[in-house]
Amino acid sequence: MPWIAQEAGLFSKYNLDFQLVYIASSGMVTAAMLSGEAEISLTGGVGNVRAYVQGATDFVFIGNVKNVMTQSILAPPEIKRPEDLKGKKIGVTRIGSNTHYFTIQALRRAGMEPERDVTFIQTGGEFETLAALARGAIHAATMTAPADARALAQGFRYVVYGPDLRIPYAATSFVTRRSVIAKRPQAIGQFMKAMAEAAKILHTDREFIYRVLGKQLRVDDRKVLDAAYNAEIKALEPRLEIKLEALQAILEEVAQIDARAKKVKPQDLIDSRYLDEMERSGFFDRLWAVKR
Numbered sequence: 001m002p003w004i005a006q007e008a009g010l011f012s013k014y015n016l017d018f019q020l021v022y023i024a025s026s027g028m029v030t031a032a033m034l035s036g037e038a039e040i041s042l043t044g045g046v047g048n049v050r051a052y053v054q055g056a057t058d059f060v061f062i063g064n065v066k067n068v069m070t071q072s073i074l075a076p077p078e079i080k081r082p083e084d085l086k087g088k089k090i091g092v093t094r095i096g097s098n099t100h101y102f103t104i105q106a107l108r109r110a111g112m113e114p115e116r117d118v119t120f121i122q123t124g125g126e127f128e129t130l131a132a133l134a135r136g137a138i139h140a141a142t143m144t145a146p147a148d149a150r151a152l153a154q155g156f157r158y159v160v161y162g163p164d165l166r167i168p169y170a171a172t173s174f175v176t177r178r179s180v181i182a183k184r185p186q187a188i189g190q191f192m193k194a195m196a197e198a199a200k201i202l203h204t205d206r207e208f209i210y211r212v213l214g215k216q217l218r219v220d221d222r223k224v225l226d227a228a229y230n231a232e233i234k235a236l237e238p239r240l241e242i243k244l245e246a247l248q249a250i251l252e253e254v255a256q257i258d259a260r261a262k263k264v265k266p267q268d269l270i271d272s273r274y275l276d277e278m279e280r281s282g283f284f285d286r287l288w289a290v291k292r
Contacts (some may be wrong), residue, residue, distance in 0.1 A: 062174050063242060074157060106162065150219070
């Protein structure tokens with residue numbers, strides 16, 4: 001969505017001037033925010049929740065793009081069921097990332113013990129995961145669109161199709177720090193309005209989105225883009241709603257390794273002032289009433 005906003009000129013519309021940087025995993029994003037190198041992020045929620053539980057309570061969720069997981073596990077055709085992954089190497093972006101968490105949840109639902117039954121291999125990014133799968137360095141890979149569609153085009157098949165599972169999780173969230181809001185409340189509010197407009201474009205202008213993806217991800221295969229868009233759009237929040245169960249799912253997972261998470265409520269992690277203001281002022285209603 002920041003890429004969409006950039007290409008659509010929304011940052012200049014809302015008088016915002018900043019550096020937009022891609023970082024591959026939520027853990028690395030969290031580190032950048034803790035160090036002060038980043039002030040706001042669009043990221044998987046787990047890194048920020050873990051940091052909050054460990055005492056970095058300055059972190060706060062201000063909007064969500066995706067409240068369920070849409071990763072999938074893909075492998076060569078001879079691996080047909082989750083049970084066939086026993087003893088195999090599965091590629092994820094990083095341990096502790098969304099892809100890692102999804103794989104654990106999906107395998108548990110299949111009656112497996114992920115920590116015992118499979119070996120996780122960190123690749124650093126989704127297209128790196130696909131490359132590792134293609135050269136046989138791993139037996140299976142966990143990825144989202146459009147990487148999964150590219151894998152299908154190369155002859156790999158779904159072992160687990162994640163969108164059907166609808167696993168609650170703050171998979172893609174806008175996170176900042178309370179101290180940043182205190183210093184620059186208007187700037188954060190303008191940023192969230194730009195993101196709200198980007199969400200409208202995301203849901204209503206497929207051709208524009210394909211141009212953005214083609215530029216940023218170097219993906220121009222129409223079949224791959226269609227497969228990616230059709231799978232993802234159903235899971236995305238048009239009004240950036242934060243669902244409590246999505247954060248609760250992360251807290252429950254973190255609680256298995258850090259008991260302090262049991263004392264944290266999802267509401268503790270949220271500042272909904274910007275979403276509330278856009279609803280109360282009629283901004284969302286006006287935005288969605290305008291046809292592109």
